[in-house]
Amino acid sequence: RKMAAFEASVRAAGYAMHILFPPRGGEGAESLVQMAARVRPAAVVLFPGCGVGEGAAAKALRDRGIAFLTIDLPGGRGDAVLIDRAQGVYDAVAYLAGKGHRHVAYAGPLDVRTRLDGFERAVREHGLRSVMFDAPEDGREAARQWLACRPRPTAVQMYTDVFAMQFMAALHEAGVRVPDDVAVVGFDDRSFAALAWPTLTTVAQPNTSVGEAAAEMILKRLAGEDAPRGRWECVVPTRLVVRDSA
Numbered sequence: 001r002k003m004a005a006f007e008a009s010v011r012a013a014g015y016a017m018h019i020l021f022p023p024r025g026g027e028g029a030e031s032l033v034q035m036a037a038r039v040r041p042a043a044v045v046l047f048p049g050c051g052v053g054e055g056a057a058a059k060a061l062r063d064r065g066i067a068f069l070t071i072d073l074p075g076g077r078g079d080a081v082l083i084d085r086a087q088g089v090y091d092a093v094a095y096l097a098g099k100g101h102r103h104v105a106y107a108g109p110l111d112v113r114t115r116l117d118g119f120e121r122a123v124r125e126h127g128l129r130s131v132m133f134d135a136p137e138d139g140r141e142a143a144r145q146w147l148a149c150r151p152r153p154t155a156v157q158m159y160t161d162v163f164a165m166q167f168m169a170a171l172h173e174a175g176v177r178v179p180d181d182v183a184v185v186g187f188d189d190r191s192f193a194a195l196a197w198p199t200l201t202t203v204a205q206p207n208t209s210v211g212e213a214a215a216e217m218i219l220k221r222l223a224g225e226d227a228p229r230g231r232w233e234c235v236v237p238t239r240l241v242v243r244d245s246a
Contacts, residue, residue, distance in 0.1 A: 154183065203241070
């Protein structure tokens with residue numbers, strides 16, 4: 001949805017979009033620049049999951065005078081569109097606190113801070129008891145940790161909707177009821193979230209808005225508009241979607 005929204009916006013402005021898939025690993029940035037040099041684009045947008053970080057690619061693109069923008073890559077110094085995942089998780093945990101939950105958990109890869117910062121802030125500000133389940137691969141591992149926990153948290157914020165579905169499936173197999181025994185919140189608002197049983201409360205990522213914001217930003221750069229403090233940056237908010245699981 002990010003890419004589709006971006007493509008529609010730049011096409012309306014008279015530009016065509018080429019999609020390049022550089023290989024992952026150390027050669028990614030060099031390969032991207034080589035491909036970009038052949039295509040001779042007006043600008044390059046680095047989408048999430050492209051395998052190229054801003055650092056190496058930024059210098060190479062700047063050296064060739066190619067404007068570029070990153071999407072969802074925190075910590076960069078160039079033009080960027082970011083998703084406020086921390087605030088999204090904060091809002092979800094605040095919602096759980098408002099529902100009376102005093103012992104909450106976070107489940108997912110604990111080396112990714114974009115969500116954890118919001119979780120920890122909500123726990124601190126709402127005076128909640130908390131635990132973190134390190135589950136870097138899938139939600140079933142989080143379910144095993146939740147089942148072994150004493151006392152068990154009454155609500156869990158999951159890393160993604162996929163993790164949440166895996167978590168709920170494992171709990172269902174163990175005879176645990178959602179949301180009666182534990183409330184579950186996902187992250188993404190994937191299409192299947194509304195079809196889950198129970199339907200999944202989740203933090204929706206604004207993919208269409210991200211694509212549109214990226215297009216607006218890159219078109220301003222191409223038009224030669226002066227960016228505030230030398231760079232364009234837009235932080236797009238998330239939205240809590242309340243369903244039956246929490």
